[in-house]
Amino acid sequence: MGRPPCCDKTGVKKGPWTPEEDIMLVSFVQEHGPGNWRTVPTHTGLRRCSKSCRLRWTNYLRPGIKRGSFSDQEEKMIIQLQALLGNKWAAIASYLPERTDNDIKNYWNTHLKKKLKKLETSDLYSNDGHCLSTYNSTSRGQWERTLQADINTAKQALQNALSLDKSSTIPDYTITDIGCYPFIKQEAKMSTTTYASNAENIAKLLKQWTKRESTNNSEQSKASSSTQYSCNNAMTEYSSSFEPSNSDQFSQATTPEAAGKFHGESKREMDDETQLSVMLESWLFDENDDLLI
DNA sequence: AATCACGTCAACCGCTGTATT
């Protein structure tokens, strides 16, 4: 016999989340921490499947998520990492802790794919393309060779790392030693205020929603006004229950999906990945520094 | 003002590897 089902599949709600649902989910995470998603619907009364709850949290509600347009440096990192790792969005996202894999995936599909295609078909290096203009100092051929060399170096390092014995010279990093994964252990002990620091996101959302609702419902009956009332109350309560955010705190205590990526992995695998991660990180930031000059 | 086309992105779907019973 296997496990009991996580939730009753019948009567599960789909579609966009309402602010009230968001608040219920955030409250749950504040109390129990992220994880145990199967218990969320029963604990909170949300009519959402656990999968949907996890997705909503990791892609939208969790603290430290940066929304809005991507910076040039972020773009370049995505381009480089995609060239190296392929469509491993979760892996790429682990190098951009403020972005979700979904965001990066969307950005790649809607912006960068086109940009690179355009790059291939036109002489972009003589024009002033926005982001990629930073490559102007290097000819396309040079840049491609550099990238290919870096990819080869990375692949070689990965092969070496994987072939090494566990007792080899791989540095004995703890998880928190990994420069690009400073959040992994801290995630587990994230404080209530840290969770709450996403209040801005939700307060904004609530405002938008109430605005939209008030527009939609302006001609409707009193029944809708009670919804409006409860939502406004929820917004007020939610907004007032949190302290202003601390962005440094965000950056050090986020990306649970990246952390989750390593849950259950063996020490050996972790060491191998660690070595590669450190190397990759160095490669990426060195490269970006060069390009930003 | 109406309609169409296109871009964006939140959310869903289906799959895989892992954990649990």
Add this chain to the structure above:
DNA sequence: GAATACAGCGGTTGACGTGAT
């Protein structure tokens, strides 16, 4: 060891917004 559910990932979809006609 088998059966089943969970967690996570990447691909895809569809609702919505915006600009062009």
